[in-house]
Amino acid sequence: MCPTIVNNVETLCNVKHIVEMGAEQYTKLGTPNNTGTRLISLSGDVKQPGYFEIETGKVTLGELIYDENFGGGVRDGNGLQAIIPGGSSSKVLRAGETFPIGEDEVDLLDVPYDFDTLMKIGTMSGSGAIIVIDDSRNIVECLANLAEFYAHESCGQCTPCREGSLWMNKALHRMTHGGARTEDAEYLLHIAQNIQGRTVCAFGEACSWPVLSFVNKFKHEFEAKSLNTTDKETASTP
Amino acid sequence: MAEETQTEAPAVVETMVVKVDGREVEVPKLTEDWQGNLVPTTVLQACKHAGNEIPHYCYHPKLPVAGNCRMCLVHVGMPGRLGPDGKPPTNEDGSLKIDPMVLPYERQTPKGVIGCATNLVPGMEIYASSPETKQMREAVLESLLINHPLDCPICDQAGECKLQEYSSEHGQSESSFAEYKVHKPKKVNLGPRIILDAERCVLCTRCIRFSRDIADDDALGIVNRGSYNTISTFLDTPFDNNYTLNTVDLCPVGALTSKDFRFQMRVWFLKETRSLCSSCGTGCNTLIGSRENTMYRYEPRENNAVNGPWMCDSGRLNYKWIGREDRLSEVTGASGWATAIIEISAKLEEAQPGSVAIIGGARQTNEELYLLKKLANKLEAITDSAPRSGQGDNLLCCPDKNPNSAGSRLIGIANEDLGSRFAEIAQGIEAGTITSLIVFGDDVTKHGIDETLLDKLDLLVVSDILPNATTSKAHYLLPGCAHTEKRGTFTSVKGQVQKFMKALDGPGNARPEWEFLHELAENTTGQNGFSTIEGLFNQMAEEVEAFKDKELTWASLGNEGVTVEI
Amino acid sequence: MAKEVQRVKLSLWERLFFPTLINGFKVTLGHFLSFKKSKVYEHKNKTNKFKTTLNYPEELWSVPEGFRGAPYLVNDQDGSTKCVSCQLCEFVCPPKAIRITPPGIDGEDAHREGAEKMPEDFEINMLRCIFCGFCEEVCPEQAIFLAKDYYEGYNEKLMNRDYALTGSNREEMVFHKDKLLERGGTHHDRIKKWEKKTQDAKEQESFPVTMAEKNIND
Numbered sequence A: 001m002c003p004t005i006v007n008n009v010e011t012l013c014n015v016k017h018i019v020e021m022g023a024e025q026y027t028k029l030g031t032p033n034n035t036g037t038r039l040i041s042l043s044g045d046v047k048q049p050g051y052f053e054i055e056t057g058k059v060t061l062g063e064l065i066y067d068e069n070f071g072g073g074v075r076d077g078n079g080l081q082a083i084i085p086g087g088s089s090s091k092v093l094r095a096g097e098t099f100p101i102g103e104d105e106v107d108l109l110d111v112p113y114d115f116d117t118l119m120k121i122g123t124m125s126g127s128g129a130i131i132v133i134d135d136s137r138n139i140v141e142c143l144a145n146l147a148e149f150y151a152h153e154s155c156g157q158c159t160p161c162r163e164g165s166l167w168m169n170k171a172l173h174r175m176t177h178g179g180a181r182t183e184d185a186e187y188l189l190h191i192a193q194n195i196q197g198r199t200v201c202a203f204g205e206a207c208s209w210p211v212l213s214f215v216n217k218f219k220h221e222f223e224a225k226s227l228n229t230t231d232k233e234t235a236s237t238p
Numbered sequence B: 001m002a003e004e005t006q007t008e009a010p011a012v013v014e015t016m017v018v019k020v021d022g023r024e025v026e027v028p029k030l031t032e033d034w035q036g037n038l039v040p041t042t043v044l045q046a047c048k049h050a051g052n053e054i055p056h057y058c059y060h061p062k063l064p065v066a067g068n069c070r071m072c073l074v075h076v077g078m079p080g081r082l083g084p085d086g087k088p089p090t091n092e093d094g095s096l097k098i099d100p101m102v103l104p105y106e107r108q109t110p111k112g113v114i115g116c117a118t119n120l121v122p123g124m125e126i127y128a129s130s131p132e133t134k135q136m137r138e139a140v141l142e143s144l145l146i147n148h149p150l151d152c153p154i155c156d157q158a159g160e161c162k163l164q165e166y167s168s169e170h171g172q173s174e175s176s177f178a179e180y181k182v183h184k185p186k187k188v189n190l191g192p193r194i195i196l197d198a199e200r201c202v203l204c205t206r207c208i209r210f211s212r213d214i215a216d217d218d219a220l221g222i223v224n225r226g227s228y229n230t231i232s233t234f235l236d237t238p239f240d241n242n243y244t245l246n247t248v249d250l251c252p253v254g255a256l257t258s259k260d261f262r263f264q265m266r267v268w269f270l271k272e273t274r275s276l277c278s279s280c281g282t283g284c285n286t287l288i289g290s291r292e293n294t295m296y297r298y299e300p301r302e303n304n305a306v307n308g309p310w311m312c313d314s315g316r317l318n319y320k321w322i323g324r325e326d327r328l329s330e331v332t333g334a335s336g337w338a339t340a341i342i343e344i345s346a347k348l349e350e351a352q353p354g355s356v357a358i359i360g361g362a363r364q365t366n367e368e369l370y371l372l373k374k375l376a377n378k379l380e381a382i383t384d385s386a387p388r389s390g391q392g393d394n395l396l397c398c399p400d401k402n403p404n405s406a407g408s409r410l411i412g413i414a415n416e417d418l419g420s421r422f423a424e425i426a427q428g429i430e431a432g433t434i435t436s437l438i439v440f441g442d443d444v445t446k447h448g449i450d451e452t453l454l455d456k457l458d459l460l461v462v463s464d465i466l467p468n469a470t471t472s473k474a475h476y477l478l479p480g481c482a483h484t485e486k487r488g489t490f491t492s493v494k495g496q497v498q499k500f501m502k503a504l505d506g507p508g509n510a511r512p513e514w515e516f517l518h519e520l521a522e523n524t525t526g527q528n529g530f531s532t533i534e535g536l537f538n539q540m541a542e543e544v545e546a547f548k549d550k551e552l553t554w555a556s557l558g559n560e561g562v563t564v565e566i
Numbered sequence C: 001m002a003k004e005v006q007r008v009k010l011s012l013w014e015r016l017f018f019p020t021l022i023n024g025f026k027v028t029l030g031h032f033l034s035f036k037k038s039k040v041y042e043h044k045n046k047t048n049k050f051k052t053t054l055n056y057p058e059e060l061w062s063v064p065e066g067f068r069g070a071p072y073l074v075n076d077q078d079g080s081t082k083c084v085s086c087q088l089c090e091f092v093c094p095p096k097a098i099r100i101t102p103p104g105i106d107g108e109d110a111h112r113e114g115a116e117k118m119p120e121d122f123e124i125n126m127l128r129c130i131f132c133g134f135c136e137e138v139c140p141e142q143a144i145f146l147a148k149d150y151y152e153g154y155n156e157k158l159m160n161r162d163y164a165l166t167g168s169n170r171e172e173m174v175f176h177k178d179k180l181l182e183r184g185g186t187h188h189d190r191i192k193k194w195e196k197k198t199q200d201a202k203e204q205e206s207f208p209v210t211m212a213e214k215n216i217n218d
Ligand code: SF4
Pocket: A153, A154, A155, A156, A157, A158, A159, A161, A162, A199, A200, A201, A202, A203, A204
């Protein structure tokens, strides 16, 4: 068992710049405390998904989605519903949210894409993978998709994540297959709250944060899910 | 060597003060880890000192720490970060400021630490019974139970199951779980002695760590991911080292169960008796589980001077002979105990000095060997014990399969080399100089004194438990008791003098050997003896050098015994 | 702490006692001459007009509602033994009337799939039993009932004698598994816990990694 180094593409990208321009010049890129460049992987409901390299904090979320140089707008002329700003484990942001930054209330789309600001508004820039969700999507189904991934990824070493990740997955699967109940929003929060901060590795947060943020920010959608389901017969019964 | 370390002043144990539930407790700074090295004391250990046991599954004092079950989560308060002056923040009165821990990204939510792997910090406050801690425990138990089969009525662990215990102590009565449970393989044959019920497993990995780090057989592992985690052997390789049954004891739930004990008896009926394993010279401490004169199992009893918390499978399963149908249960050669003892005594009194040989098996207790030695002194008899040897290993198993060879040597029945006088005895019988033979617990025909020689004897007194070639030749057959059916002491190969208690009654008219030996010795030597095992032991301890050195008494042996010089 | 009980003061009339005696005779005589059927066994004895005593055992007393009979084991509707030999009833029984022989590893397979075990023998010493009902209460499997007709499928024919525990010696009064099951009849359990469990397990998505089927019964 030899130690193996796996380098992230972003790291190699940074190394190239630092070697080329020197550390001092490199730190002049970006904004104070958020220096250098970042690789953004833009995906989801945008016209031009792809990889982009930006100067940290010099581009806003709105620009990343709508600017011709980046996403080029939401697909099919749909409206924006939500943004997952830094990989699927970062907390989701709802379109139309505003955040107090400094003196001002800043709209979601005007939030600069850097480390500190995203932290301040309760999420993180994480891996730099931005997922755009348009308003044609059912938000519960989006979360169900994520939960399935996390249930599959949990290694199973520690109890809260091992049991909780599959529990959330099963609950969301049930909700998206006609078995939603009005109390399911609270039910999901109960499961997720008992995972974060109690696990061996950070995967506990990774699998519980999407659930916590989706349910908190789109509570009405989760509660409404029980009302507008038609195919009740496919529901799994308790 | 051992003497010296004992007389030295005990090393000063450095202590520190932490608060558990608001109460200050002084705990040692360092505590022994699973290998006996001194490492910083943990929150879990500090709480134990404070008398507040933190629930735990994966932690075991004799296994490396894994920290994966999260059952031991507790809410704690820590001193703040060092300020610019290099000092931690203080309250107004100058005392250290302690802040209850919170999640860094959600400061209104308390954060727990795992007690089993968190070292104490000076000033630390442990909120072992706070509502926050309670909530964390409830949540972990709820998680463990959502996919648990709740097989209790058919689960051998019920009654000694940590999941049952913690659920009733720390759990909540209801769960919101509304999905299908995960189902995993049941009744899996892990090895020749173990059955796995994967649904019941809480994945604490104790069994894995035991086999890898203690038994040195990296046989178990986890397959599949997440909730589907399952304990497994490598493909079809059986889990069959000689220590597998320890995983059954270690397993906090009914996932690993013993085939030997499967569906035999519910544990709450079992009476526990402190005993010893008699299968080899190591003298592992055991607990006998018995109900109404039937023995159902051996379990290891922790004794760090001897076996730690473990014992080997072969010793553990070697108890079936105790209940065998053909156990010797009646006196033969005389109408009963009273006449037999009187007749034998009379014959021994008439015997010429030197014409008697005594075989005291090294499976007899110290007390019995001592009484035989007394007889031998009076009769100027030649004595010995038969050797038994077998396979040993590096962990517990000893190649000497007699439980009391050391005792036999110390008391003077055998010399260093057990069985070395058998040839001399055989010659004596052949030559007619030895006319009487007393055999306790050995089959002499297997050690050079064959049936034709036995036929030459004027007197053959045999005491044993099971029939063999020697017992069939006995003029007087005195049925004895297994060590589970009497009290007494054994001396282990390393010189640990340990006592065992009586769990069962002997079959029929069988009597503990020391009882009738004491009568025989009294009649023959004319000396008064003790008719209780305590008195007998104390008398022996006065006379046997090695025991005298340590001023042994029955009481001073305690539950774990005392090491003597061998 | 002795409490003093005041004696009721009797009037002269009451102290004479004769009037009370005469009252007593009146009741006896009334019954003796009664043409009414006693309520206790009225429906069993439709033909008899004159009723003073019950011709037991040809005529049977019909037990009133709420009567608790002797404890018997029940089968489920598939005819399988419900008891899984958990021995909780044996533990809880105050006079130690129950004695169960666990099956051990080689025992006969439980009649119900998934239940894994059932008692090899189950004895209730009816001379010891105090009909307290603890066994019924503690049973996690609803396998033992002190019942007259609490449950569906209750077998009137077998059970209507349940107040009459007779035997000519002590051994006969120790009821074994077969007799207990026969008298207990069938219980229509709607839950069928073990069957449901096994069914659930089968319907579930197949277990990710195929473990070699290492069943101990193989
Ligand atoms: S939190 Fe990490 S260690 Fe624990 S089960 Fe999840 S992935 Fe494994």
